Amino acid sequence: MLHRKRSTREITKVDVQIGAGSIPLVIYRELRNNWRIAITQRTVNLRIPLIDSADQPGDPVEWGINWIKQKFASDPHIFNRFFLKAPVNGKTYKTLFGEFTLKLLPVDRTGTTGHVVGQDLIVKCPRSWSEAERADVLPKMVSKLLARTLHDDFLKKIMEFNDRYYQFVVYGLSFKYNKSNWGSCSHDGNLTFSTRLFLAPEPVVDYVIIHELAHLKHHNHSKAFWDLVASAMPDYRRCTRWLKENGDALYY
Template sequence: MTKEFIEFDDLIVEIKRSNRVKSATITVEESSVLVVVPRLLELERIKKLLKNKRQWIKEKIALHHEAQPKSNKEFVSGECFSYLGRNYRLKVNQGYYKPAKLINGRFCVTLFAGTDNADLIKDSLLAWYEKHADIKFNEKVKRYAEIMNVKFNSVSIKNYKSRWGSCSVEGDITFNWKVVMAPNRIVDYVVVHELCHLIHHDHSPKFWCEVERFMPDYLECKEWLKHNGAKLEL
């Protein structure tokens, strides 16, 4: 059975070709898509199949996301928000509007007097997280890319629903900003994971050997995300 990978709607789709099957089947698990097809089926027909099943694939991924517990934040003073694994309390001040900042161990947001807008506070915190995720991931990708002797094209941040990152065959790496809520070692793992896709653009045993080479405790990090990832929400 031979394997190949293509990109489809921000997903990396694994294609397995086999002489043992006569028709194509699609399997969706969390945010991964596997297509098993007859060995000689043309790539264009596989892409057409994926397009025809686009809505079904999205619904399957959405079901996994909906199964995860939602945030119960009220965005009021005293609530805790995590950054790099450490909790910081929110302080909502009154005055001229000032966006979220991390000051003296607190997330501070200033709203106009009489304003009590949870959505505004949430959006302000989201902007802060996205900005600092961009800074943090760019720093870490540059550092680890040098250590791993790989070359990337770009680093960007996205609000993924059910994945922590992606890496295109061209070397464009995208990370879920929510990862920076996790401990620093988990952030490192996600970076190493995506950079290893520049060596093996799949999740084959060879890929995981590369991950382990640069991060021997990767299984612990992987387990941490499995059990705590749903908590990384605003």
């Protein structure tokens, strides 16, 4: 019987102090020939070979820390996700469809519930929660409440663009508090958008909608796809540039 050799992996975790916060660096030693570093949603991952070599860039921990510090000095906004604080009572969220205010009601129980009254996002959360627990759960609750409230307005905007430019068949609309992309289109015609998009300027929202509508015809990023996007929004590149430069700041 043929047995495949399993990759061996060693993991080292380091918290890199940046100002009053920290960025988690995770170093993976694995079966590979080169070094690769990448920023993920929760960590900075450095992947290196199992065996050190004479021509490697240096000590992995020291090299990873220096890379993070240099990157932070030149482009700090890409690390915004690591310094998010829990939403506070009275925080306002300016969306394309109106401004909403968070009303936090601490309660002596477990679990959290929320509903919308007018322009108020009313959330009941445990009084005993730590800052970390609030930072983890409250943005998701705000996202959920806004998705429920703004669904019909967002759908109307989608259909207006579709009727004006494409006349494709849209089968469904859903939202996720998605941090990896701004939207997606399934092969059966369902569109999904990140709720973070609610916080973006109107031209950027328009661009992402047009982008996903174009995917109803071209499920790729070919020249034909981009030509279809440009037919509805000739200056779409300024919106892609805005998202690249400012997208990391759009969080609840």
